[in-house]
Amino acid sequence: MPQLTLTPEQQLLRDSAQQLLRAAAPISELRRQRDQPAANGLQLELWRELAQLGWIGSSFPEAYGGAGLGHTELGVVLEACGATLAATPLLSSVLLAGGAILEAGSEAQKLELLPAIASGELLAALAFEERPRFAPHHVECTAERSGHAFRLTGHKRFVLDGYAADKLIVSARTSGASGARTGVSLFLVDPKSPGVRIRRTALIDSRSAATLSLEAVEVPAAALLGPIDQGAEVLDRVLDRAVIGLCAELLGLVTQAYEITLEYLKTRVQFDVLIGSFQALQHRAVDMFCELELAKSIVAAALSAVDRRADDVPLLASAAKAKLCEVSRLVTREAIQLHGGIGMTDEHDIGLYLKRAAVAEACLGDLAYHRDRFARLQRF
Amino acid sequence: MTQSLDTFRGEVRAWLESSVPTSLYGRPYPVPSEPGVEPEPKEVAADRARYLEQMASRGWTAPTWPREYGGAGLSVPEARVLHEELERLRLAPPLLGMGLSMIGPTLLVHGNEAQKQKYLPRIVTGEYRFCQGFSEPGAGSDLAALRTSAVLDATGQRYIINGSKIWTSGAQHANWMFMLVRTDASSKHNGITFLLVDMRTPGIEVRPIRLISGNSMFCEVFFNDVTAEVSDVVGQVDQGWTVAKTLLNFERSGMGTGSLGGGARRGVPTGNRLIALAKEALGERAGELSDGHLRDQLAGLLIDELAFSFTLERAAQSRKASGAPGPEMSMFKLYQSELGQRRDELLLQLRGHSALAWEGGDASEDVAFTRAWLAAKATTIYGGTSEIQRNIIAKRVLKLPQ
Secondary structure, three states: OOOOOOOHHHHHHHHHHHHHHHHHOOHHHHHHHHOOOOOOOOOHHHHHHHHHOOOOOOOOOHHHOOOOOOHHHHHHHHHHHHHHOOOOOHHHHHHHHHHHHHHHOOHHHHHHHHHHHHOOOOOEEEEOEOOOOOOOOOOOOEEEEEOOEEEEEEEEEEEEOOOOOOEEEEEEEOOOOOOOOOOEEEEEEOOOOOOEEEEEEEOOOOOEEEEEEEEEEEEEHHHEEOOOOEHHHHHHHHHHHHHHHHHHHHHHHHHHHHHHHHHHHHHOEEOOEEHHHOHHHHHHHHHHHHHHHHHHHHHHHHHHHHHOOOOOHHHHHHHHHHHHHHHHHHHHHHHHHHHHHHHHOOOOOHHHHHHHHHHHHHOOOOHHHHHHHHHHHOOO | OHHHHHHHHHHHHHHHHHHOOHHHOOOOOOOOOOOOOOOOOHHHHHHHHHHHHHHHHOOOOOOOOOHHHOOOOOOHHHHHHHHHHHHHOOOOOOOOOHHHHHHHHHHHHHOOHHHHHHHHHHHHOOOOOEEEEOOEOOEOOOHHHOOOEEEEOOOOOEEEEEEEEEEEEOHHHOOEEEEEEEOOOOOOHHHEEEEEEEOOOOOEEEEEOOOOOOOOOEEEEEEEEEEEEHHHEEOOOOEHHHHHHHHHHHHHHHHOOOOOOOOOOOOOOOHHHHHHHHHHHHOEEOOEEOOHHHHHHHHHHHHHHHHHHHHHHHHHHHHHHHOOOOHHHHHHHHHHHHHHHHHHHHHHHHHHHHHHOOOOOOOHHHHHHHHHHHHHHHHHOOOOOHHHHHHHHHHHHOOOOO
16 A cells, blocks of 8 residues: 655655745745746746755755655655745756656766756756647657767757756657657757757746757767667656656645635625635535545555556556646636636736646646546556 | 554454354345345355354454443554454454444443443444434434424333434334434424434334335334333433534544445446446447547546545545544545445446346346445435535534634
8 A cells, every 4th residue: 555644754844845935935936037027937046945955856866966765755845836836847857857867868877967957057858749739659850860970850849948958858759650659769959059949938827838949950879868769668657757746746736726715715705794604615615625635645646656666657647647637627717716806816826826727737648638548557 | 562463463363264254255244135135145144143243252343442341442553453354354344333333432422331331232242233313304404403302201210202213224124223302392402312212112113215226225213102211311311412413423434434335335336347347338449438428437437436545545544643533534425425426327327228227137237236326326315415514524624604
């Protein structure tokens, strides 16, 4: 059975993470960041603080500048980030790019890149999406061999934090047709290389993603990350762990949105009574409470499965993301409705929760995607 | 502590393996006879009676109750070990029922010494089988509106009861009832008394109620000048509501956790069988159910069942760590009953017209399921309707204003 409650050490970590994020990354900080003209969508001062505490690389082995802690500990930090909507590159640089290097990198690549990621000096991003919806095996971008080098040509989109990244990991086809599992390879690409063009899209959650175009970008053979043609296997394992991390962030977000809404029901007066005394609203609040309890349990189970290297990590990743998407949709939409007019204003924080939730729901596969994958993994 | 728990586990395992007949391994707890349900074979029933007797003599039918009342005085971790060892052998508990799950724990809190000595040892052996006389035709969700009256006779030693109860589960199989009676008509909540009544007393009439499923889980019970002893009042006269609230908490905490049969239900296919039935009815395309909408619904349901089972486990782990139940406990009855109905409704759709047979037909499995679908409509109504559960959670857990 998975460990579904936190140990005393993990509770301590949770308390300090919550404390730090409330102090260093309140919602006002997100707004300040958003309203700056030269914003790249990241709270980099907070990022340096997290690095100093050793939380960025907490899940990397000590040999690569990490603390050798588990995914559960990283989940605790991500959940705290979700509660204050802190815009950190934990997902992009640590779970996705860092995860790919850890999973597939050579010893030299790991030693070069992971300690720099863990210390916060290097921001890395994983460029693998080409379609409007999540489809990690749909790869049309090509990598052609030319002597001892590869030449990459194609387009990538929705590269999280790609605009700010110092290093890109790009999936490209070395053989096979688009959609085929075999024939995908991963490459380390310097964003300053000739032929690389990066455009920034500011997203609704005040963060940013990049559109990447590659025009015969030459990379040395040593830039190949992991075995040639086998990148899809690497991606699958990395994405499962990243999805579970994203679920922890989403859990923090949804819990906070629910608590803000519950508080509103206890303070808003209409018809001379608190609106939280209306049975119609009470029952909706109870339904959110129940669904949130299920969300907590499935996230804890999925994090624990990663730490135990259990066989059912893919199944739990899809179960958790599907459930969290569903609960997030319920709670953040109800939150706006139950706030009434004030919930529509930019001044109130609840709308920011809705917008981040919508991005996190679509990111790395939405409700429909993960229910379908869960069904496939269960053979029906 | 761990050392002694391990020792205890070893003793329990050795005793169970040497004493309990293997014919009981993997057999569910028998339910009273119903249409469409085969009774247990005679030899198995005899083995089960011996199992109950042996377990009761060790105090293991009510392991955490004090020894002087027929329990075994085990700590909660020890009782958990016993439970785990029973599960390891796939043994159903030796005894279930409202005596163990509801009135027993309530007597331990509110009963006087004489009551504890009279009732608890007879509950643990299965001699006293209790039913619950709470709801009335005019008092369902608004339980405190009950009107069945109890009036003292001239001697002052006996009550005379008149009125009727409804939705009494298993009254036709019980020999005792714990009931709420009106002893003061001038106060709603402070005029109710909690009383124990022998079901064999003259003037009691039990009529099973035929349900939409064709079964009779519930009865109406009529009281016509029925006498009860003053010494069988639990708690103070007119203060029975307090006792009832304690009992209802025991009832609800039992319902969501499977101890009252809230777990896998008879007639309802689970796991791979459910998937196989869906495939047979809908057909497959490249190994996938050919109806995308129902496939999505099925995935959503299985994910919720998985998440709910993790929630039960998380509650057990946090209880083990802190000793106190967390707020998630309060949602078990509500969520489990609604989740079960979602499963039934989905199966009804998946099976199409083969799920519509009442009798005969091609597959007895479909008939059994259809009856279970109908029977399960009770689960969101009894023990406090889903709406009442939401009211309670809103008030006690979410602390929303009244």
